[in-house]
Amino acid sequence: MEALQYPIGRFEAAPFYTPAMLQEYIYDIRDLPTLVELAIQQLDEYQLQTPYRPGGWTVAQVVHHLADSHINAITRLKLALTEDKPVIKPYDEAAWALLEDVNNTPVNVSITLLHALHTRWANLLEKLTPEQWERVFIHPEHGTHFNLKTQTATYSWHGKHHLAHIQGLKERMNW
Template sequence: MDLETLKYPIGRFVTPQSASAQQRTRLINDIRQLPTLVEIAVQNLDEHQLQTPYRPDGWTIAQVVHHLVDSHMNALTRFKLALTEYNPVIKPYDEAAWAALPDVSNTPVNVSITLLHALHTRWSNLLEALTDEQYERTFVHPESKQTFKLWQTLASYSWHGLHHLTHIVNLKESKGW
């Protein structure tokens, strides 16, 4: 498998032109189901397997699981900021630096999976309650200087979860685990 496919096993994210209520329901279901799918994907892996990178110079499976929690905690915060402030500027974070922090290396993945379940329950409950108008709310990302609507962000994080889940599943398949 080439490096691009290893990095982006489901392809690079492409922002959709719109998201109907039916499309948003599918995306919300992706968010709601991700913790269970991740839990199933890692449930029988031993410590050596969890410490295996999904690609050369990539994160380990454990780092991917912990990253999903870190990233999606930030995502929920971005949604809440956009819902309670007018076009707020969000706070970016250094994903690689977060993945290298001691809580990632010293915490079992089941702790992050438990947190992922709780986080995604809260997030999905919020997402299901939003109106069409609320999905049009925005925030600004200061690094890209772009403004994002919440429905675009929902699509992005649906993709993000499936993207990292596929990293885990593909590594397991390639290793015969």
């Protein structure tokens, strides 16, 4: 079950981040919408409503979750860039996945949103100064300060993690 839930492994923060690592994470963020779009483009409604693992979200819920999560990520980035150590607002992502917009919105709407959002996000990340990369926000659930390097690494992993859910399901189901 661990392999189905974490197909690329759990996120592990690096002890330090080089400029080359950060650039790779930015590429991952920029490319994710296209990769997700390609992964789902041939899926029918039945396939989109199939959970990627027992007890897991459906493919459609995963796509909508990426949009929800990444909206929060860019908001947190901008808060960290414009405020001194802001305390971010957590959200219940499992509850968000059950809201009616997830059930009644075609996945292509969230794909379109991801394309626009990730373009803006990557464009902003590419212009950060070394000092800006060190800015932090505070996550109240963890009581931890997250700098923007770690946040960017986390969301690079997050996109690949959910893409692997979709790709793994397709492979197991021979779709």
